[in-house]
Amino acid sequence: MSVLTLLCRCHNHKKAAVHTKDEFNSKVKTACQEQRTGTVGRFKIAKVIVVGDLAVGKTCLINRFCKDAFDKNYKATIGVDFEMERFEVLGVPFSLQLWDTAGQERFKCIASTYYRGAQTIVIVFDVNDVASLGHARQWLEDALKENDPTNVQLFLVGTKKDLSSPAQYSQIEQDAIELAEEIKAEYWALSSLTGENVREFFFRIASLAFEANVLAELEKSGSRHIGDVIKINSNSNNVYATSKKKQSNCCQ
Ligand SMILES: Nc1nc2c(ncn2[C@@H]2O[C@H](COP(=O)(O)OP(=O)(O)OP(=O)(O)O)[C@@H](O)[C@H]2O)c(=O)[nH]1
Numbered sequence: 001m002s003v004l005t006l007l008c009r010c011h012n013h014k015k016a017a018v019h020t021k022d023e024f025n026s027k028v029k030t031a032c033q034e035q036r037t038g039t040v041g042r043f044k045i046a047k048v049i050v051v052g053d054l055a056v057g058k059t060c061l062i063n064r065f066c067k068d069a070f071d072k073n074y075k076a077t078i079g080v081d082f083e084m085e086r087f088e089v090l091g092v093p094f095s096l097q098l099w100d101t102a103g104q105e106r107f108k109c110i111a112s113t114y115y116r117g118a119q120t121i122v123i124v125f126d127v128n129d130v131a132s133l134g135h136a137r138q139w140l141e142d143a144l145k146e147n148d149p150t151n152v153q154l155f156l157v158g159t160k161k162d163l164s165s166p167a168q169y170s171q172i173e174q175d176a177i178e179l180a181e182e183i184k185a186e187y188w189a190l191s192s193l194t195g196e197n198v199r200e201f202f203f204r205i206a207s208l209a210f211e212a213n214v215l216a217e218l219e220k221s222g223s224r225h226i227g228d229v230i231k232i233n234s235n236s237n238n239v240y241a242t243s244k245k246k247q248s249n250c251c252q
């Protein structure tokens, strides 16, 4: 289990306007301190879907984080796979369900049936393959068909950074940041082979998903405080009498 107390700050991406928050919302912090996070912490599991072209490194990314393993041999994902990862954010337990989907065209229609209900969409491309970045928009469009665009958090992720020279990388980075800004996604570049930025990236997903969930709970509860106990005592509306009355009505 990973313990998160602060949203990860990632200074590498200062240009990616997309990293706009580096502190938890104060309402969220207070709610956590006062243990008023409602269903978050008890039943809440955020669904994360990972999409992108074949062989860009989706499975390796999830395996590096969840199993600290890396396989240099390519084994295509057939349909979907998923992993659960448990976190503790601001002292509150929180889980991510990570859905690894197939990039191969022939498995795509099976995979897309699992897109629904995602809270986070991760669009993956290979920083050494411009075409895979070009296809990112299509992946996003397909994933959004099954989800409410106003309620999802987007991440654009460039993988295999270890394979590119700084000069090559900075070229594709510009295009990636431009796209990220346009689609309002956070941009991350990482390597599953070396592990660079992998942990930070998943911590960030967990933190933002957690924050969104707690804010939604607070909003839902309106003026009533989540976690408040509703007291029923002998002076309250007599629940027994009411139920008796109902019973007698029913027999008339
Ligand atoms: N050097 C390097 N190779 C990587 C990295 N990530 C993945 N690979 C390699 O890229 C190939 C494809 O990786 P996968 O993770 O299987 O790709 P995928 O996106 O899951 O592919 P599909 O399941 O077909 O959609 C494998 O041979 C990996 O070893 C990385 O960060 N660096």
Ligand SMILES: [Mg+2]
Pocket: 058, 059, 060, 075, 076, 077, 100, 101, 102, 103
């Ligand atoms: Mg795969």
